[in-house]
Amino acid sequence: MDNPNKSPRKIVVIGAGISGLSCAYRINQLAEKSGLKVEISVLEASPRAGGKIITDRSGGILTEGGPDSFLTLKPEAENLARELGLEKDLVAANQKYSRVWIHHQKKLYPLPKGTGLIPSKIIPFLFSNLLSFGGRLRVISEPLVNPKLGDEDESLASFISRRMGPEFLQKIADPILSGIYAASSEQISLLSTFPHFREMEKRGGIFQSLAKAKPARVVFATLKDGLSSLSNALVQNLPAKALKRDSPVLSIQREHRGWAIKTPREIFLADSVVLAAPANSASLLCADFSPELSSVLSEIPFTSSVVVNLVYSRKSVGHSLKGYGFVSVQNGSSSLMAATFSSSKFPHRSNSDKALIRVFFREKSPSGEELISKNEEEIAKIAHQELAPVLGLKSNPEEFRVYKWMKAHPVYCVGHGLRMKRIESCLKDLPGLFLAGSSYYGIGLPDCIRSGQKAAEQTVQFLKNRPNKNPHVLQSMEA
Ligand SMILES: Cc1cc2nc3c(=O)[nH]c(=O)nc-3n(C[C@H](O)[C@H](O)[C@H](O)COP(=O)(O)OP(=O)(O)OC[C@H]3O[C@@H](n4cnc5c(N)ncnc54)[C@H](O)[C@@H]3O)c2cc1C
Missing domain, CATH: 3.50.50.60 (FAD/NAD(P)-binding domain)
Incomplete structure (x- = not known):
C-alpha cells in the first residue's frame, strides 16, 4: 500500500x-x-x-472554425503564448486595413472612426451617412442624458438606447454586439459584460469619460499556425x-x-x-x-451559430477588402451576423491571389434548427448568396469549410x-x-x-x- x-x-x-x-x-x-x-x-x-479552438491548415489556406483571434487588451492569452515559447508566432491583425463596415440592406457603410461598441468621439458622427440627421443629433446629445441611478442590471440594448438613441443601437451597437456574443443586445446583461459603462454614465456620460481616459489600442492577435x-x-x-x-x-x-x-x-x-x-x-x-x-x-442559455470560411480567387471579388470586415444590421430575414476579411486581417492565412472570407451566422430559432440542420453545401451556398451582392462576387467560391456550433455560445x-x-x-x-x-x-x-x-x-x-x-x-x- x-x-x-x-x-x-x-x-x-x-x-x-x-x-x-x-x-x-x-x-x-x-x-x-x-x-x-x-x-x-x-x-x-x-x-x-x-x-472550440479548431484550426484547419490544409491546402495552403489556414482557417479557424471557432475563435479567430484574441484581444490583447486582456493580456492572458498573449502572456500564455509567450510563456509557452510561442512568442515568435504571435501575429497582430493588419493595422493597415483596420476599417470595419456596417452592412445594411446589401450596402456597406464605414463605421465612423473612433467607434467601438460605444463611440469615443462625437465629431465623426456628424458626418456619418449611416444614421439619419435625427439619429446623429441623438448620439451627440448623449452627455445631456440623465444617468440611471441604482445598481439594478439592465440589458445592453436598454442602456445604449437610453444614452445614444434607438437608431444608434439598431444600426451600430447591436450588430457589433451580436457578432461578439451571438445573442441579441436585448438579452445581454450590462453589468456582466460592460459594468464600467454604468460608472461612466454616473461620471457625466460616456463621451466625457472616454475623452478623459487614456485611449486604449484595440489589437487583435493570433498565432502564425493558428x-x-x-x-x-x-x-x-x-x-x-x-x-x-x-x-x-x-x-x-x-x-x-x-x-x-x-x-x-x-x-x-x-x-x-x-x-x-x-x-x-x-x-x-x-x-x-x-x-x-x-x-x-x-x-x-446557449445559442447556436455556423461559421463558413470561403476561398475566392482575388480577381473575382469586386470589393477592395481593405478592412477587417463587416457586421450586419439585423433585419429578421437573414441570420448573417458578420463577415471577416481574413486574408486582409491576417494576410499570412492565404496566398495573395486568394480572398479568404469568414462568415458568421447566428441561429435565431430557439431550437437552433434553421441553418445548422442543412448540409454543408447548402450552407456554403447560402453564405455565398448573402455575400455576392455586398462584395460584388463574380464567381462561386473555389473552396469552403463549414463549422456548426450547436448550443455553443453561453449568453450572459x-x-x-x-x-x-x-x-x-x-x-x-x-x-x-x-x-x-x-x-x-x-x-x-x-x-x-x-x-x-x-x-x-x-x-x-x-x-x-x-x-x-x-x-x-x-x-x-x-x-
Ligand atoms: C464560432 C465561435 C467563434 C468565437 N470567436 C472568438 C474569437 O474570435 N475570440 C475569442 O476570444 N473568443 C471567441 N470565441 C469564444 C471562445 O472560443 C470560447 O469561449 C472558448 O474557446 C471556450 O473555451 P472553454 O475551454 O471554456 O470551453 P470549450 O472550448 O467548449 O471546451 C470544453 C470542453 O469540454 C468538453 N466536455 C464537455 N462535456 C464533457 C464531459 N461530460 N466530459 C468530458 N469532456 C466534456 C468538450 O468536449 C470541450 O472540449 C468563439 C466561440 C465560437 C463558438
Whole structure:
C-alpha cells in the first residue's frame, strides 16, 4: 500500500478546451513550486483537445472554425503564448486595413472612426451617412442624458438606447454586439459584460469619460499556425498521459473525502475536481450531488451559430477588402451576423491571389434548427448568396469549410451576476469542486484562460490547506 503522506493528491479536470488545459497546466506549475505532489487527469469527451479552438491548415489556406483571434487588451492569452515559447508566432491583425463596415440592406457603410461598441468621439458622427440627421443629433446629445441611478442590471440594448438613441443601437451597437456574443443586445446583461459603462454614465456620460481616459489600442492577435498551436502547446506541457481523450464524464459523485468521476471505461477518484465543461454539460454532471447547482447552471442559455470560411480567387471579388470586415444590421430575414476579411486581417492565412472570407451566422430559432440542420453545401451556398451582392462576387467560391456550433455560445442574460452569486454560494458547500470556462466570467479566450488559472490557484490552495492525513488512498478503477 502507498504511503499516504507520499502519495500524490489526485485532481481531475473535466474538459480539455482552453479553460481546462490552462487550468491543468497552471496546477502543475503551482504544485511544483509549492512542493505539492499531484497527479492530474484531464478528461475530454471528444477525440481532440482544444474544445472550440479548431484550426484547419490544409491546402495552403489556414482557417479557424471557432475563435479567430484574441484581444490583447486582456493580456492572458498573449502572456500564455509567450510563456509557452510561442512568442515568435504571435501575429497582430493588419493595422493597415483596420476599417470595419456596417452592412445594411446589401450596402456597406464605414463605421465612423473612433467607434467601438460605444463611440469615443462625437465629431465623426456628424458626418456619418449611416444614421439619419435625427439619429446623429441623438448620439451627440448623449452627455445631456440623465444617468440611471441604482445598481439594478439592465440589458445592453436598454442602456445604449437610453444614452445614444434607438437608431444608434439598431444600426451600430447591436450588430457589433451580436457578432461578439451571438445573442441579441436585448438579452445581454450590462453589468456582466460592460459594468464600467454604468460608472461612466454616473461620471457625466460616456463621451466625457472616454475623452478623459487614456485611449486604449484595440489589437487583435493570433498565432502564425493558428490558435490550435496554443492548445497543442498546453497539451505538450502537461505530464505524460495526463490528457485522456475519448473520455466523456458520465457522472460525478461525492465520496467520503473526495469525488468519484465516472467515464465509460474507468472511475477516477479525486481529491479535487475542476469542472471546465460548458455550463449546459456541467449542469448534467452536478445533478447527483447538488440539484441546486445543477439547476442554476441549466438556467444559463446557449445559442447556436455556423461559421463558413470561403476561398475566392482575388480577381473575382469586386470589393477592395481593405478592412477587417463587416457586421450586419439585423433585419429578421437573414441570420448573417458578420463577415471577416481574413486574408486582409491576417494576410499570412492565404496566398495573395486568394480572398479568404469568414462568415458568421447566428441561429435565431430557439431550437437552433434553421441553418445548422442543412448540409454543408447548402450552407456554403447560402453564405455565398448573402455575400455576392455586398462584395460584388463574380464567381462561386473555389473552396469552403463549414463549422456548426450547436448550443455553443453561453449568453450572459440580464441577472447573470445574481446567477453567479447563487453558483458561488452552492460551491461553498462542495469542498474541492471548482468551475472554469466561458459560461461564467467572460467568453473570450483571455477570459477563459484567466478562469482556468483561477481555478488552478483555488485547487492548489484547497489541497495545501487540507492535509493528506490518513486519506483513503485514491485509486482509479475500471468502470
Ligand atoms: C464560432 C465561435 C467563434 C468565437 N470567436 C472568438 C474569437 O474570435 N475570440 C475569442 O476570444 N473568443 C471567441 N470565441 C469564444 C471562445 O472560443 C470560447 O469561449 C472558448 O474557446 C471556450 O473555451 P472553454 O475551454 O471554456 O470551453 P470549450 O472550448 O467548449 O471546451 C470544453 C470542453 O469540454 C468538453 N466536455 C464537455 N462535456 C464533457 C464531459 N461530460 N466530459 C468530458 N469532456 C466534456 C468538450 O468536449 C470541450 O472540449 C468563439 C466561440 C465560437 C463558438
